[in-house]
Amino acid sequence: MNRLTVFAPAGVELRAPALKLAKHRLTGLGFEVTLDISVRARHQRFAGDDEARLATLYRVADAAPSVAMACRGGYGLTRLLDRIDWTRIARSVEQGSRWVGFSDLTALQLGLLAHTGASSWHGPMACDDFGRSDEAGGVDEITRDCFAEAMSGELEAVGFRAEPGFDGLAVRGKLWGGNLAMVVSLLGTPHWPKVKGGVLFLEDVNEPPYRVERMLLQLQQAGVLQGQKAVLLGAFSDWRKSPMDRGYTLKSAVSHLRSVCSTPILTGLPFGHVPTKVMLPVGVRVQLLVQGRDVLIGW
Numbered sequence: 001m002n003r004l005t006v007f008a009p010a011g012v013e014l015r016a017p018a019l020k021l022a023k024h025r026l027t028g029l030g031f032e033v034t035l036d037i038s039v040r041a042r043h044q045r046f047a048g049d050d051e052a053r054l055a056t057l058y059r060v061a062d063a064a065p066s067v068a069m070a071c072r073g074g075y076g077l078t079r080l081l082d083r084i085d086w087t088r089i090a091r092s093v094e095q096g097s098r099w100v101g102f103s104d105l106t107a108l109q110l111g112l113l114a115h116t117g118a119s120s121w122h123g124p125m126a127c128d129d130f131g132r133s134d135e136a137g138g139v140d141e142i143t144r145d146c147f148a149e150a151m152s153g154e155l156e157a158v159g160f161r162a163e164p165g166f167d168g169l170a171v172r173g174k175l176w177g178g179n180l181a182m183v184v185s186l187l188g189t190p191h192w193p194k195v196k197g198g199v200l201f202l203e204d205v206n207e208p209p210y211r212v213e214r215m216l217l218q219l220q221q222a223g224v225l226q227g228q229k230a231v232l233l234g235a236f237s238d239w240r241k242s243p244m245d246r247g248y249t250l251k252s253a254v255s256h257l258r259s260v261c262s263t264p265i266l267t268g269l270p271f272g273h274v275p276t277k278v279m280l281p282v283g284v285r286v287q288l289l290v291q292g293r294d295v296l297i298g299w
Helices: 016-028 050-063 086-094 105-116 126-130 141-152 180-185 209-221 250-260
Strands: 002-007 031-035 067-070 098-101 120-122 157-161 170-179 199-205 230-237 265-267 280-282 285-291 294-298
Touching (some): 002 050, 086 098, 086 105, 098 105, 098 141, 105 120, 105 170, 105 180, 105 280, 170 230, 170 280, 180 199, 180 209, 199 209, 209 250, 250 265
Parallel strands (some): 002 031, 002 067, 067 098, 098 120
Antiparallel strands (some): 157 294, 170 285, 285 294
């Protein structure tokens, strides 16, 4: 039976009912689920102080479960990046551990890729996805099934529908990315993966279009977007319109970005701070094919 450990490496987890529900649902998928002690740790807004959360990463890595799934993101991993023994995390990957999460987990995943080349999975988190109450919609079926297939080794591709205009696009490159704010925060640090000719995917939450545009332009002006073979944009959710926008939307931001960047920028990737999210293998070489509006990412 696959061993799955739920751990808290960043923000404090206060949703006890969600943890219980997540454990029940993940067990139903055939996993032997362990809740790490960090899911009950408390220190200000964090799941334990920095020393405790660093110890959490090592405890999980040394145990090398089949799946290491974060219960939530929040904020906190940036504090740890300069201190992490990356080879210790990578050793667990070599032993078969698949580290899964998104949002703040982007910092851990990209740091791991930058320092060791080890892969991880951008995917659901325990409380945010598997712990969602039935009244709130429950766990999304696509998210659940995609996760189960990926963790069993059966998933070899994901697909989605993009805007028209990219029919015939075919590229190969390393898949990488994650939360846009976290990706940008790593620029200029030792934890930045120097990926050239890759396929970069991005998403964010609570960021209005002008701030999304500003971060994307920073990546363009730093030469990052221009150095990729394709950019995939997921969901940019839960932002509020401003009376100052006056017709300016996320579509406007993407349109402007395309006017200054020749790299193909595709929208519609089902991923982000939304219920439906596919699994994306970070640090793995993929092939991206577009036929009409249908996009396939295979590995």
